Amino acid sequence: MTAQEVRLCGLLLQEHFGEVVEKVGTHLLKSGAQNLRAIVHETGVALDLVKKSLCVLVQHGACVFSSRRKGAGSPTEYLTSYDRILRILRYPRYIYTGKTLYGDTGELIIEELLQRGHMTMSSIVKTVADRLTQNMEEGCSMDYNEVSSAFSKLVETHFLQRCPPQKTQASDNSTTTTPSDPVSTTQSTPESFPDCYKVPHVTLVGRGKRPHPGEDGEDQRNAKRPKLDPETHGDEGIYWQVNFERFHLHFRDQAIVSAVANKLDQTSSEIVRTMLRMSEVMTSPTATCTKPLSANEIFRALPPSYNIARPILDQYLTLLVDDPMEFVGKAGDSGGGMFVVNLHRALANLARATIESVVQERFGSRSARIFRLLLRKRHLEQKQVEDFAMIPAKEAKDMLYTLLSQNLVQLQEVPKTPDFAPSRTFYLYTVNQLPTVRMLLQNCYKTVANLIERRLFETKESKRLLEKSQRIEAILASLQASGAEPEQLTEVEEMITATEKQQLDSLRLHINKLDSAENQVDETIFLLESYVNSTATS
Amino acid sequence: MILWEQTRAAFLCLRRAQGRGRSILRNPETRADDSCFLFLKSEVMAGHGRRTLSFNVDSVGINRGDSFPPSLQQPTPLFPVMEQKPLPLAAGEEAEYLLALKQEFRGAMRSLPSFIQPAAKHRDVERYSDKYHSSEQSERLVIWTPDWKRFPRELGIHMRKPPRDGVSVSVSHSTKVQSSQKKKTVKEKKEVLLKLESLEKKEEQQSSEEEGEEKKKQEEEEAEGEEEYDEEEFEEETDYIMSYFDNGEEFGGDSDDNMDEAIY
Amino acid sequence: MAEVKVKKEPNLTEPVDTENRIKELCQQFPQGITDQVIQNDMPHLEPQQRAMAINKLLSLGQLDLLRNSSGLLYRLKDSVSASKMKGSDNQEKLVYQVIEDAGNKGIWSRDIRFKSNLPLTEINKILKNLESKKLIKAVKSVAASKKKVYMLYNLQPDRSVTGGAWYSDQDFESEFVEVLNQQCFKFLQSKAEAARDGKQSPMVQRNSSFATSHEVWKYISELGISKVDLSMDDIETILNTLIYDGKVEMTVIAAKEGTVGSVDGQMKLYRGVNPVLQATGLVKTPCGLCPVFDDCHEGGEISPSTCIYMTEWLDF
Numbered sequence A: 001m002t003a004q005e006v007r008l009c010g011l012l013l014q015e016h017f018g019e020v021v022e023k024v025g026t027h028l029l030k031s032g033a034q035n036l037r038a039i040v041h042e043t044g045v046a047l048d049l050v051k052k053s054l055c056v057l058v059q060h061g062a063c064v065f066s067s068r069r070k071g072a073g074s075p076t077e078y079l080t081s082y083d084r085i086l087r088i089l090r091y092p093r094y095i096y097t098g099k100t101l102y103g104d105t106g107e108l109i110i111e112e113l114l115q116r117g118h119m120t121m122s123s124i125v126k127t128v129a130d131r132l133t134q135n136m137e138e139g140c141s142m143d144y145n146e147v148s149s150a151f152s153k154l155v156e157t158h159f160l161q162r163c164p165p166q167k168t169q170a171s172d173n174s175t176t177t178t179p180s181d182p183v184s185t186t187q188s189t190p191e192s193f194p195d196c197y198k199v200p201h202v203t204l205v206g207r208g209k210r211p212h213p214g215e216d217g218e219d220q221r222n223a224k225r226p227k228l229d230p231e232t233h234g235d236e237g238i239y240w241q242v243n244f245e246r247f248h249l250h251f252r253d254q255a256i257v258s259a260v261a262n263k264l265d266q267t268s269s270e271i272v273r274t275m276l277r278m279s280e281v282m283t284s285p286t287a288t289c290t291k292p293l294s295a296n297e298i299f300r301a302l303p304p305s306y307n308i309a310r311p312i313l314d315q316y317l318t319l320l321v322d323d324p325m326e327f328v329g330k331a332g333d334s335g336g337g338m339f340v341v342n343l344h345r346a347l348a349n350l351a352r353a354t355i356e357s358v359v360q361e362r363f364g365s366r367s368a369r370i371f372r373l374l375l376r377k378r379h380l381e382q383k384q385v386e387d388f389a390m391i392p393a394k395e396a397k398d399m400l401y402t403l404l405s406q407n408l409v410q411l412q413e414v415p416k417t418p419d420f421a422p423s424r425t426f427y428l429y430t431v432n433q434l435p436t437v438r439m440l441l442q443n444c445y446k447t448v449a450n451l452i453e454r455r456l457f458e459t460k461e462s463k464r465l466l467e468k469s470q471r472i473e474a475i476l477a478s479l480q481a482s483g484a485e486p487e488q489l490t491e492v493e494e495m496i497t498a499t500e501k502q503q504l505d506s507l508r509l510h511i512n513k514l515d516s517a518e519n520q521v522d523e524t525i526f527l528l529e530s531y532v533n534s535t536a537t538s
Numbered sequence B: 001m002i003l004w005e006q007t008r009a010a011f012l013c014l015r016r017a018q019g020r021g022r023s024i025l026r027n028p029e030t031r032a033d034d035s036c037f038l039f040l041k042s043e044v045m046a047g048h049g050r051r052t053l054s055f056n057v058d059s060v061g062i063n064r065g066d067s068f069p070p071s072l073q074q075p076t077p078l079f080p081v082m083e084q085k086p087l088p089l090a091a092g093e094e095a096e097y098l099l100a101l102k103q104e105f106r107g108a109m110r111s112l113p114s115f116i117q118p119a120a121k122h123r124d125v126e127r128y129s130d131k132y133h134s135s136e137q138s139e140r141l142v143i144w145t146p147d148w149k150r151f152p153r154e155l156g157i158h159m160r161k162p163p164r165d166g167v168s169v170s171v172s173h174s175t176k177v178q179s180s181q182k183k184k185t186v187k188e189k190k191e192v193l194l195k196l197e198s199l200e201k202k203e204e205q206q207s208s209e210e211e212g213e214e215k216k217k218q219e220e221e222e223a224e225g226e227e228e229y230d231e232e233e234f235e236e237e238t239d240y241i242m243s244y245f246d247n248g249e250e251f252g253g254d255s256d257d258n259m260d261e262a263i264y
Numbered sequence C: 001m002a003e004v005k006v007k008k009e010p011n012l013t014e015p016v017d018t019e020n021r022i023k024e025l026c027q028q029f030p031q032g033i034t035d036q037v038i039q040n041d042m043p044h045l046e047p048q049q050r051a052m053a054i055n056k057l058l059s060l061g062q063l064d065l066l067r068n069s070s071g072l073l074y075r076l077k078d079s080v081s082a083s084k085m086k087g088s089d090n091q092e093k094l095v096y097q098v099i100e101d102a103g104n105k106g107i108w109s110r111d112i113r114f115k116s117n118l119p120l121t122e123i124n125k126i127l128k129n130l131e132s133k134k135l136i137k138a139v140k141s142v143a144a145s146k147k148k149v150y151m152l153y154n155l156q157p158d159r160s161v162t163g164g165a166w167y168s169d170q171d172f173e174s175e176f177v178e179v180l181n182q183q184c185f186k187f188l189q190s191k192a193e194a195a196r197d198g199k200q201s202p203m204v205q206r207n208s209s210f211a212t213s214h215e216v217w218k219y220i221s222e223l224g225i226s227k228v229d230l231s232m233d234d235i236e237t238i239l240n241t242l243i244y245d246g247k248v249e250m251t252v253i254a255a256k257e258g259t260v261g262s263v264d265g266q267m268k269l270y271r272g273v274n275p276v277l278q279a280t281g282l283v284k285t286p287c288g289l290c291p292v293f294d295d296c297h298e299g300g301e302i303s304p305s306t307c308i309y310m311t312e313w314l315d316f
Helices: A003-017 A020-032 A036-044 A047-059 A082-116 A121-134 A144-156 A217-223 A244-263 A266-279 A295-301 A312-324 A343-363 A365-377 A382-389 A395-406 A434-462 A461-482 A484-491 A499-538 B002-020 B032-046 B095-113 B132-135 B179-183 B187-205 B209-223 C015-028 C034-041 C047-059 C081-085 C089-099 C109-116 C120-132 C174-197 C202-208 C213-223 C232-244 C308-316
Strands: A063-067 A076-080 A160-162 A239-242 A329-332 A340-341 A379-381 A410-415 A425-430 C063-068 C071-077 C136-140 C149-153 C248-254 C265-270
Touching: A003 A020, A003 A047, A003 A082, A003 B095, A003 B179, A020 A036, A020 A047, A020 A082, A036 A047, A036 A076, A047 A063, A047 C034, A047 C265, A063 C248, A082 A121, A082 A144, A082 A239, A082 A244, A082 B095, A121 A144, A121 A382, A121 C120, A144 C081, A217 A244, A244 A266, A244 A343, A244 A499, A266 A295, A266 A340, A266 A410, A295 A312, A295 C071, A312 A329, A312 A340, A312 C015, A312 C202, A340 C063, A343 A365, A343 A434, A343 A499, A365 A382, A365 A395, A365 C232, A379 A382, A382 A425, A382 C232, A434 A499, A434 C308, A499 B095, A499 C089, A499 C308, B095 C081, B179 C089, B187 C034, C015 C034, C015 C047, C015 C063, C015 C071, C034 C047, C034 C071, C047 C063, C089 C109, C089 C149, C109 C120, C109 C149, C120 C136, C174 C202, C174 C213, C174 C232, C213 C232, C213 C265, C232 C248
Parallel strands: none
Antiparallel strands: A063 A076, A160 A239, A329 A340, A379 A425, A410 A425, C063 C071, C136 C149, C248 C265
């Protein structure tokens, strides 16, 4: 893993779990698998804090533990994975998808799960019901059943999955494994367990609870502690987690549909969306293309609002196949024609468009022309580049050298004679998509880390002002609660000067911009990562 | 190839040096472009005085008589002018909503038990601001106890909460103790609970050597002493602590450290 | 009695008369005459006889042979230059002839040497001489900027020498190319839009959004923005740059021989296309475009905290 990845993971851990977890987590990222004593020794963090940090990391799926060697006395080793931590960047998108698919209930289920790492179905349902109830009108509350059914739908569509059962020393006394079996060092995937997507039978009857306003703090705290509730619901020990891969497939499909809409038109994109929807369940996550679908099937599956005639559908399909981007391929002639969506090719095209976009914005249209030219023609000599791109020699040279120094373009030597004499060698410029994508991906990680650090800096700079503002708000709140006069409130409000207010507003704007930018760079990261991963399996 | 590489490297050096305004040669008199020229000159020398170079200049793209890029008379600024500006960020409902989700999530995580505070300094003087900080603390949410079945045993620690008025002690998942003890005084309550728990645990415990060793190890480590533990007596040894992840009050949450960032 | 003037019929078999007549015609049309003109004047003349006369005049050095876009031109040899040549010796005449033969493509000194078998030093002397007499001129070839080709003084150099439409006096006309690039794109874009607005079936829509290279060429020629004549090949070169700009797509289809714009049984079709991706997230941040990105790290002189691009961007 690279320095940029470690840096970014560190920042994400720090922001969401605090400095201590950041220290422990970053150390583990760099050191690889280690046992508890070594971690304490090398980080200098107190034992109990290390233990807590490890618990947090394990709880959130960022760390796995195992015993290397079998037998008594083998220390448990902890291993952190950077890609799981990087997913934190994408949390808003997962939550938002929960909302678009299954409404507010879906949104809250995903949000709770991401906040807690993993939970049982019953606790999720109760917590979410409570939260929904709080936002409802007085006297209304959310029934557990509604939440349960949303939960079940999320499981059915594989957005949620069971956590793989853990074999820890605590459960050794059960007879599931013989003591001599080493616990596997590589976590088996959740999907290797047959019950992965099975909703347990739970008895969950009731409605969400609203904390009663006006009661003292103690009862309020009690109301927020479902753990005090002694009820059990039949699903103890069955924990659920968000299935990120499934969300990624969803995002991938979204990206493809959007690309088709941009390149062609709305109707074509709806056809592709239909095809993807039909293939959701039966296409493996690493498949190069969807299973073939017949035109007949597609026609029947089109949404009713798209009332196009059958021969017109055929035309659209033909056009999709003919398009140079090859979103759709023809796989046969039966059933009016068999068609597939070319998933990997679409990802490659999107990755290519992404890197072209970067070159264009950073270096200008003519450099972008050279870049695209080299992507198409693979290898070209200096002169050929000038001629094809119609850029005068001096400028073309400049641009090529700039791209070369940024490693966006490479130079290859092809000897004409075996002695590699320079005067008899071709010097060819070339662009290789995959290494270029990897490099830009690293730039993305660095960029997000830069954005976060700038945000922390801006906040730190205005720390005093922020503290003052919070203190004043706290004072206001307590004054209001104790029924103060309006004059008193105004007096307190005026403790913040107009300039300071302006500064605070400006700070808010800055922070929003930085946060929003992080979200949008993550879109780039997603496309590039998806492409890189697709090349690993194709 | 070496020659070509060197030429290219020299050229690139030249461009980079121009970009950073640093002389790439120690002699401040010699400017960056001279190094490139010197290199080519040496090339000519290598051709035994004949005015030939060992590579075909045309294919390299440098032509004889071409002037080198104009040399700079002063170092370039640290941040050169950026002609192209970044494109505007996407706006709209979705972007706004995603932004809100992100910031709310971050804020929520700070108040969860999974946000671990470093060991806090004890305050000698009670600050006025503490009154307001502690009210913020109390908004922190649920105490979380991990389901120890899913965690390595070694991660459990001995710990006892000091009694707090009016707060009932939470119990770990596996206990089935009813919460009807709310009425009793806290200390009594605690002792009863502890006793019950430890009895339960004793039943579940495997009496293996390994565990004994581990326990001993843990005890030793505990005994090394961390200031933030209260000097409560350890009545029983339990492997499962009762309130493991608290809302941080016991860990000196009165420090200012957590005020580093406003919750946006 | 009225005197009947008997027109003396030109003696068909007298070549001299033919030659003289041709010379007269040349004098009448100093810019040159084509074979057709001679034919019209003397329709009874056999092509063979015509050719013989022309050749005779050429070899005598009395007639100049030129070529323009429509064909061959015959011109009365400049008496001035004819007289100039009088003083030259045979070697000069030979070199001159060789250069003349090269027409408007020119010939470079080394090839003159091969063709005339004269030593290089002699050649150079002669060339200097002829140049000073303004009989020949040297033209820099765009193919190899150091090479010069020689041709007769008053000839218009061929495209291959000057670089064609894109070069004017050895300078690449970038602006001109850009203007053509934009105009071609506008044409294709509007064609695509018209196709979309037509609301036809998708297949018809797509097909009508295509334009052949010939169509584009015609449109550009009619625009009249070009000082020089542009060929269809030239237009295709421009259209290719649009492909590399990611704005245009090309397909090749089979075409019947003889269809307007077809070359070797094929036609190239071009259409404007939409980008598949709007700008990517990375380029909406200063870091995505930052010139000192590689030097930036927290704690350094160039860092996120000290970054002026960020400051500018945040306050924008």
